Amino acid sequence: MPELPEVEVTIKELKPKLVGRSITRIDVRNPRLRFPIPSEIQEIAGASVESLERRAKYIYMRTDHGTAVVHLGMTGHLSVVPPEKEIGKHDHWDMLLSDGNILRYNDVRRFGALLWTKGDPAELAPLRDLGPEPLSDAFNPEYLEKALAKRVLAIKCALMDNRIVVGVGNIYANESLFRAGIDPRRESGSITAEECGRLVAVIKDVISEAIESGGSTIKDFYTPDGEPGYFAQKLEVYGRTGEPCVKCGTPIEAVRLGQRSTFFCPKCQK
Ligand SMILES: [Zn+2]
Numbered sequence: 001m002p003e004l005p006e007v008e009v010t011i012k013e014l015k016p017k018l019v020g021r022s023i024t025r026i027d028v029r030n031p032r033l034r035f036p037i038p039s040e041i042q043e044i045a046g047a048s049v050e051s052l053e054r055r056a057k058y059i060y061m062r063t064d065h066g067t068a069v070v071h072l073g074m075t076g077h078l079s080v081v082p083p084e085k086e087i088g089k090h091d092h093w094d095m096l097l098s099d100g101n102i103l104r105y106n107d108v109r110r111f112g113a114l115l116w117t118k119g120d121p122a123e124l125a126p127l128r129d130l131g132p133e134p135l136s137d138a139f140n141p142e143y144l145e146k147a148l149a150k151r152v153l154a155i156k157c158a159l160m161d162n163r164i165v166v167g168v169g170n171i172y173a174n175e176s177l178f179r180a181g182i183d184p185r186r187e188s189g190s191i192t193a194e195e196c197g198r199l200v201a202v203i204k205d206v207i208s209e210a211i212e213s214g215g216s217t218i219k220d221f222y223t224p225d226g227e228p229g230y231f232a233q234k235l236e237v238y239g240r241t242g243e244p245c246v247k248c249g250t251p252i253e254a255v256r257l258g259q260r261s262t263f264f265c266p267k268c269q270k
Pocket residue numbers: 245246247248249250265266267268269
């Protein structure tokens with residue numbers, strides 16, 4: 001699943017190919033994504049692309065007609081392709097660009113989204129309740145302590161809850177808790193102020209490192225240029241069941257938490 005760093009990488013690679021171009025037309029071949037693509041998306045025809053920005057795992061494509069909001073879901077992929085490129089079975093929409101190329105959206109599992117608004121995209125229903133960005137100053141130890149105190153769920157599930165902090169997907173939650181030495185199964189309300197401090201610091205590190213290295217190489221993620229991400233090479237606990245802990249040598253254990261694979265060292269994580 002594309003996580004926050006992969007979305008960041010996608011934006012970085014698409015920016016020079018989209019900003020300053022205009023969109024001559026949109027062809028929606030299959031509107032049945034996670035939310036149906038609204039028919040108002042046709043208002044984008046003739047618009048020029050002003051910027052690409054990220055909020056959580058949503059991509060804002062701001063134009064002079066309004067903002068298109070893209071979510072990659074589980075398997076979504078955006079790329080700019082030449083006009084002669086054959087349309088594949090899972091290529092659900094195309095935006096035709098003024099330079100003749102096509103912005104194409106491919107999504108095998110169709111959990112992604114394409115929304116449209118003339119107002120503030122942060123007011124759209126799926127974005128309204130999002131918590132702070134992990135790399136922003138708003139995500140700090142005092143904030144996290146307050147946010148966790150109100151919840152009765154495992155700390156790992158809390159970190160993956162977009163209303164608490166956005167963009168901490170399964171891989172990054174596993175890696176952050178390992179680095180912070182915190183057992184992922186602990187109840188969120190039991191996390192101390194000192195531990196919140198550690199968690200905030202490692203989450204910022206893990207996310208920044210993943211962005212720098214181009215995202216993780218999990219399943220279907222490739223950058224728009226067809227390069228796999230590289231963070232997988234640095235994973236210390238994710239997917240390492242039975243292998244020795246990099247800190248103490250104890251075999252890594254796995255459990256399911258909130259239906260997601262969870263990996264931890266029973267000795268280092270308390
Ligand atoms: Zn260990």
